[in-house]
Amino acid sequence: MRRNRRFRRTESMLRLFTETDVPRRSLVPAYFIVDGSGVRREMPEHSGLVQLSCDTLRDEAMRARDGGAEAIMLFAVPTEKGVAHATRGDSLACRAVAACEGTGLVRMADVCLCSYTHDGHCGLWHEGNHGRPGGVDNDATVDILADMAAALAGAGAEVVAPSDMMDGRVAAIRAALDRDGLGDTLVLSYAAKMASAFYGPFRHAAESAPQHGDRRGYQMNPANGREAMREIATDIEEGADMLMMKPALTNLDLIAAARARWDVPIVAYQGAGEYAMIAEAARAGRIDRARAARETLLSIRRAGADLVVSYFAPDVWSGALTL
Ligand code: PBG
Numbered sequence: 298m299r300r301n302r303r304f305r306r307t308e309s310m311l312r313l314f315t316e317t318d319v320p321r322r323s324l325v326p327a328y329f330i331v332d333g334s335g336v337r338r339e340m341p342e343h344s345g346l347v348q349l350s351c352d353t354l355r356d357e358a359m360r361a362r363d364g365g366a367e368a369i370m371l372f373a374v375p376t377e378k379g380v381a382h383a384t385r386g387d388s389l390a391c392r393a394v395a396a397c398e399g400t401g402l403v404r405m406a407d408v409c410l411c412s413y414t415h416d417g418h419c420g421l422w423h424e425g426n427h428g429r430p431g432g433v434d435n436d437a438t439v440d441i442l443a444d445m446a447a448a449l450a451g452a453g454a455e456v457v458a459p460s461d462m463m464d465g466r467v468a469a470i471r472a473a474l475d476r477d478g479l480g481d482t483l484v485l486s487y488a489a490k491m492a493s494a495f496y497g498p499f500r501h502a503a504e505s506a507p508q509h510g511d512r513r514g515y516q517m518n519p520a521n522g523r524e525a526m527r528e529i530a531t532d533i534e535e536g537a538d539m540l541m542m543k544p545a546l547t548n549l550d551l552i553a554a555a556r557a558r559w560d561v562p563i564v565a566y567q568g569a570g571e572y573a574m575i576a577e578a579a580r581a582g583r584i585d586r587a588r589a590a591r592e593t594l595l596s597i598r599r600a601g602a603d604l605v606v607s608y609f610a611p612d613v614w615s616g617a618l619t620l
């Protein structure tokens with residue numbers, strides 16, 4: 298008989314033969330930034346996602362830094378809509394980036410228009426013509442995204458992270474960064490981002506739920522793994538430095554496939570809905586929050602992700618989650 302259980306006889310053996318871990322540096326917390334000061338708006342109806350102003354963000358960032366984080370992901374949620382705000386050097390997003398200057402953290406700034414458009418779509422909507430249906434105007438959107446990325450990098454973001462899923466945006470962003478002398482900025486592209494049911498709470502926190510239609514015209518069909526590989530290949534060709542895969546738990550196979558095929562860093566995003574599933578089940582007393590969080594993070598790492606953006610990250614520095 299083959300006794301595989303030999304490895305599991307004692308606590309120290311369990312520790313010794315552990316294959317995967319979740320170092321603190323691999324966890325990237327994500328924050329929603331709003332206008333104002335002194336804001337710390339906990340959203341219990343969204344499992345504790347929190348909106349911060351630039352000053353409270355800095356406090357939170359310092360806490361993350363002290364807790365072992367090396368990077369943060371920033372989403373600005375400006376009160377005033379209109380895509381013209383997205384490209385300004387003094388936009389809320391740029392001020393949030395600047396507010397974290399000197400923390401020692403790598404600042405990853407989201408690049409997308411859904412918090413700026415009036416209808417919540419990730420790009421400019423056109424109504425369609427000649428009997429063709431409406432949709433996002435890809436190329437007009439890409440022009441704005443490129444300038445938005447350059448503005449964020451100019452404000453100090455070490456990483457820009459386009460999450461819009463338009464075609465050609467990585468190349469356009471690279472060109473805009475080079476144009477502005479910001480060529481050392483890393484591009485973390487959401488290469489394989491599915492049109493997912495797991496973004497619900499994020500859209501409340503980011504105030505970016507589409508007011509009409511859905512995102513299936515630009516985000517990917519969750520059924521398509523081969524297409525995800527094409528998206529990744531395209532983004533790498535266009536100059537992406539790192540890949541984002543999202544959601545994480547429903548795409549573990551694709552994370553593993555991408556890991557085997559490309560040697561760039563892979564980041565997985567455990568989205569707000571993935572977080573909420575666990576947070577709410579734990580709140581209802583059905584599962585253990587810390588154990589479930591740890592198990593999901595481990596499995597995402599085991600699939601091959603280098604970094605994981607997760608709303609559980611602050612649990613680590615609060616002491617609620619031991620990795
Ligand atoms: C918007 C964006 C979304 C997320 C990251 N960027 C939501 C969406 O596409 O609707 C998801 C984040 C999360 O679920 O936590 N471009």
Ligand code: ZN
Nearest residue numbers: 409410411419
């Ligand atoms: Zn968007």
